Amino acid sequence: MITAGLRLDSHKALAMQRPLQLAAAPAAAVVSLDQGGGTTASPAVHPGMRVRIGTAISRRGDATTATLHSPVAGIVRDIGLRDIPTPSGRGLCIVIENDGSDARDVPLAPVSWESLSAADLIDGIREAGIVGLGGAAFPTSLKLLAAREHSVEHLVLNGAECEPWISCDDALMRERAGDVVLGAQVMMHASGARRATIAVEDDKPEAIAALQTALTAVSDDRIALLALPALYPAGAERQLLAAVTGREVPYDKLPPAIGLVCQNVGTAAAVASWVRTGQPCMSRIVTVTGSGVNRPANLEARIGTPLSVLVAECGGYCGQPRRLIAGGSMTGRALTSDAMPLSKAMNCVLVAAGTDLVPRGREMPCIRCGDCATACPAGLLPQQLHRAALSDDAELFERHGLADCIECGCCDYVCPSQIPLTSRFRAARGRAKARREEMQRAADARQRFEQRERRLAAQAEAERRAFDEARRRARGAGAPSDGTDAI
Amino acid sequence: MQFDVSTAPHVIAGFTVPRVMTQVLLALAPVGVAHVVLYGPGLLRQLAVCTITALICEALALRMRGHDPKPFLRDGSVLVTAVLLALSVPPLLPWWLAVLGTAAAVLLGKHVYGGLGYNPFNPAMVGYAVLLVSFPLEMSRWPVPTIAEWDAITGATALDQLRTGLGQRLTMQEIFAQPAFGAVGDAGAQWVNAAALIGGLYLLGRKIVRWHIPAAVLAGMAVPAMFMHTLDPGAHAGAAFHLFSGATMLGAFFIATDPVSAATSDRGRLLYGTGIGAVAWIIRTWGGYPDGIAFAVLLMNLAAPLLDRYTVPRIHGHPKR
Numbered sequence: 001m002i003t004a005g006l007r008l009d010s011h012k013a014l015a016m017q018r019p020l021q022l023a024a025a026p027a028a029a030v031v032s033l034d035q036g037g038g039t040t041a042s043p044a045v046h047p048g049m050r051v052r053i054g055t056a057i058s059r060r061g062d063a064t065t066a067t068l069h070s071p072v073a074g075i076v077r078d079i080g081l082r083d084i085p086t087p088s089g090r091g092l093c094i095v096i097e098n099d100g101s102d103a104r105d106v107p108l109a110p111v112s113w114e115s116l117s118a119a120d121l122i123d124g125i126r127e128a129g130i131v132g133l134g135g136a137a138f139p140t141s142l143k144l145l146a147a148r149e150h151s152v153e154h155l156v157l158n159g160a161e162c163e164p165w166i167s168c169d170d171a172l173m174r175e176r177a178g179d180v181v182l183g184a185q186v187m188m189h190a191s192g193a194r195r196a197t198i199a200v201e202d203d204k205p206e207a208i209a210a211l212q213t214a215l216t217a218v219s220d221d222r223i224a225l226l227a228l229p230a231l232y233p234a235g236a237e238r239q240l241l242a243a244v245t246g247r248e249v250p251y252d253k254l255p256p257a258i259g260l261v262c263q264n265v266g267t268a269a270a271v272a273s274w275v276r277t278g279q280p281c282m283s284r285i286v287t288v289t290g291s292g293v294n295r296p297a298n299l300e301a302r303i304g305t306p307l308s309v310l311v312a313e314c315g316g317y318c319g320q321p322r323r324l325i326a327g328g329s330m331t332g333r334a335l336t337s338d339a340m341p342l343s344k345a346m347n348c349v350l351v352a353a354g355t356d357l358v359p360r361g362r363e364m365p366c367i368r369c370g371d372c373a374t375a376c377p378a379g380l381l382p383q384q385l386h387r388a389a390l391s392d393d394a395e396l397f398e399r400h401g402l403a404d405c406i407e408c409g410c411c412d413y414v415c416p417s418q419i420p421l422t423s424r425f426r427a428a429r430g431r432a433k434a435r436r437e438e439m440q441r442a443a444d445a446r447q448r449f450e451q452r453e454r455r456l457a458a459q460a461e462a463e464r465r466a467f468d469e470a471r472r473r474a475r476g477a478g479a480p481s482d483g484t485d486a487i
Numbered sequence: 488m489q490f491d492v493s494t495a496p497h498v499i500a501g502f503t504v505p506r507v508m509t510q511v512l513l514a515l516a517p518v519g520v521a522h523v524v525l526y527g528p529g530l531l532r533q534l535a536v537c538t539i540t541a542l543i544c545e546a547l548a549l550r551m552r553g554h555d556p557k558p559f560l561r562d563g564s565v566l567v568t569a570v571l572l573a574l575s576v577p578p579l580l581p582w583w584l585a586v587l588g589t590a591a592a593v594l595l596g597k598h599v600y601g602g603l604g605y606n607p608f609n610p611a612m613v614g615y616a617v618l619l620v621s622f623p624l625e626m627s628r629w630p631v632p633t634i635a636e637w638d639a640i641t642g643a644t645a646l647d648q649l650r651t652g653l654g655q656r657l658t659m660q661e662i663f664a665q666p667a668f669g670a671v672g673d674a675g676a677q678w679v680n681a682a683a684l685i686g687g688l689y690l691l692g693r694k695i696v697r698w699h700i701p702a703a704v705l706a707g708m709a710v711p712a713m714f715m716h717t718l719d720p721g722a723h724a725g726a727a728f729h730l731f732s733g734a735t736m737l738g739a740f741f742i743a744t745d746p747v748s749a750a751t752s753d754r755g756r757l758l759y760g761t762g763i764g765a766v767a768w769i770i771r772t773w774g775g776y777p778d779g780i781a782f783a784v785l786l787m788n789l790a791a792p793l794l795d796r797y798t799v800p801r802i803h804g805h806p807k808r
Contacts, residue, residue, distance in 0.1 A: 164498070238803060238804060239803070242803070248803055248804045249804055250804050250805075250806075251802065251803070251804035251805050308488065317488070321488075321490070322490075322491065323490055323491065323492070323493065323497065324488075324490040325497060327495075329495075329496060329497045329498040330495060330496040330497075330498070331495050331496065332495055332497065333495065334490065334491070334492035334493050334494075334495075334497065335490060335492070336489060336490055336492055337488070337489055337490065338488045338490070352497065356498075357497040357498050358497075358498045358499050358500075358501055359493065359497070359499075360499055361503065362558055364503075364504055364558065364559075364562060364603070364604075365602070365603045365604030365605065366604050367504060367564070367603065367604050367746050367747050368604070368746045368747050368749070368751050369507070369746040370697070370746060370751050370752075370753075370756075373751070373752065373753075373800075374697070377803070378802060378803045378804075379800055379801060379802045379803045380802060381751060381752055381799065381800065383751055384751065384795070384799070399799060400799065401802040401805070404802045404803065404804065404805070407495075409495055409496030412496045412499060413496055413498065413499050413500050414499075414500050414502070415499070416502055416503050416504045416506070416507050417503070417504055417604075418499060418503060420494060422494070422495065422496065423494040423495075
């Protein structure tokens with residue numbers, strides 16, 4: 001059971017007051033080669049090339065990168081650096097001008113997944129460009145492969161959607177519960193899991209009812225539905241798995257190590273949509289919400305749609321928008337510009353105005369009240385980590401589990417001294433990583449140096465031997481001496 | 488359109504230090520009322536002297552340390568220190584001693600270590616200990632509570648008389664028949680303790696303090712008291728007497744719970760609180776001072792870093808430490 005965590009104002013009703021809408025295709029789609037998963041695909045098209053909806057526009061890379069598909073039909077105008085909603089802020093994007101024809105690359109056909117082998121199914125999922133739509137954009141095929149290798153037993157579908165403002169999964173579960181269930185069945189086949197649990201926070205009764213109906217319709221008794229208490233961050237992977245199964249994933253392992261695999265409900269629906277129609281993943285449901293937008297709603301939008309187009313779709317800006325956030329208020333990334341494109345990782349566009357956000361006031365010293373420790377879902381003592389951060393004490397960081405921080409922001413939220421703890425910890429992790437890399441580089445350099453020394457010594461030795469040998473031979477072959485050496 | 492950026496999380500609860508301190512001061516109101524009703528308006532003078540001294544010392548120290556005093560004066564922590572000290576000293580203590588104690592609390596107890604958040608000892612208890620060690624006579628003269636209807640102006644507290652009485656080989660009945668004793672504890676302090684208990688429960692209810700430290704302090708004192716009282720009722724007062732005499736409740740809910748100088752994990756806080764309760768009881772029973780809360784708190788303050796070192800809780804996904 002999750003004991004730590006926060007009860008937060010969900011703000012989800014704002015976007016849920018309207019039904020799921022289909023967003024119009026953009027005049028130009030900007031498809032980033034990094035969809036938020038941290039790996040960059042390489043383009044398979046060049047400027048001037050004509051593409052259609054569903055044309056693969058990235059090369060089939062290694063397993064860590066899912067294929068990208070054109071979300072519109074038209075002409076590739078540009079491949080270049082643009083602002084993208086990832087930590088790096090800039091990355092290569094393929095810009096495709098939409099000719100409005102909506103022509104398809106190949107006629108779509110359903111995938112007969114039940115007759116495919118697991119390996120082929122996983123391959124197909126990668127080819128279909130399906131990644132974790134919960135926000136990590138991690139290739140689904142990789143997770144399924146790892147699950148397969150560890151012969152996992154239990155698939156957990158994450159429909160917790162614990163973060164404030166975001167309601168795309170709620171909208172999806174209400175309107176496409178059948179797809180979620182079908183996706184669960186397909187992914188059980190692919191991963192080899194024998195049972196599945198769809199976990200939903202109990203503040204989404206309509207979604208739970210819809211899933212219940214869908215489950216009754218397929219009468220698959222391997223799939224269970226579980227209502228979780230709405231407690232942020234119930235949807236964090238490790239916390240969710242602990243809540244569902246009562247078992248914790250060891251800190252240095254991934255869920256398959258204990259027979260579990262976790263997928264987002266949106267990912268399951270994307271898999272289902274692919275097997276039903278053959279259509280690859282090139283759109284997603286995104287929540288456009290906040291007091292700074294006229295008609296908050298959930299939109300099904302094509303990947304690469306500029307955020308300004310999504311906002312316009314929802315009636316445009318209103319009031320004084322202060323922040324544009326990709327994601328929710330707790331972990332979302334504040335973006336500099338609405339020209340950035342929708343990525344597969346982006347579950348929400350929060351246009352914050354008025355009192356939507358509560359900015360931090362002046363930072364005061366930590367009084368060690370421990371409210372952060374009470375809130376921390378990872379069982380850390382953020383107050384002690386903060387002390388370690390003040391002195392950048394690596395040993396203290398390790399003892400207090402810096403690496404186990406899930407960056408949920410609960411400690412920041414409750415801190416009476418308004419200390420930006422999460423960003424401090426993030427920075428400290430960056431420094432720790434840099435230190436590790438530096439040490440690795442130093443070790444590598446030393447190894448290279450020692451090898452070189454050994455090599456040079458061996459070479460010198462060989463040369464000396466060769467010289468001696470040559471001299472010996474020269475003496476042996478030359479005029480016979482008086483038989484005694486000069487020395 | 489361009490936007491400003493900030494780091495996640497973009498929303499906080501906004502329950503800031505000044506609001507925490509305001510709640511603590513509010514919770515201390517019943518203690519103040521009980522104090523004035525029992526011991527007369529002397530407390531009001533002590534409050535005025537202590538708060539003014541504390542604010543001046545705080546501002547001075549901050550300025551000397553090169554900080555802007557304003558946000559720190561507003562945070563209310565120095566007021567809590569001043570009020571706790573004012574409530575702890577006898578109401579008729581000469582004003583210059585109150586000034587001395589407060590200055591010691593704020594300057595020696597807090598700012599020499601780096602101010603708010605960095606003091607290893609509870610500042611109010613540092614001030615109290617300085618006064619108690621330097622001026623034991625003045626510090627032990629408490630007015631006789633008005634409800635006791637006794638004719639002396641000041642006298643020894645029940646904890647004092649218990650020590651003296653046991654030293655004179657009086658029986659428990661004889662000792663408890665003395666006017667300094669009330670129905671449960673000290674004739675006056677039992678009411679102050681009850682008021683502190685009410686204020687403390689309010690803080691628990693508002694989640695300003697968590698239960699670990701107060702519960703542990705009370706248990707740390709009650710359990711050995713009960714045990715020894717059961718073994719030898721002629722030489723040891725019972726748990727209820729100890730809980731409602733001296734500064735037990737004030738100590739458990741308001742002094743020991745100062746988070747800066749306490750242990751910080753839940754398990755650490757249980758040990759920390761238990762230590763305070765037990766050490767206070769030991770000082771009361773066998774030590775040289777009638778009440779032991781202040782010294783018990785200071786001693787456990789010393790132990791807090793050690794407790795923190797050995798009570799790091801298990802992290803999610805890690806094996807038991």
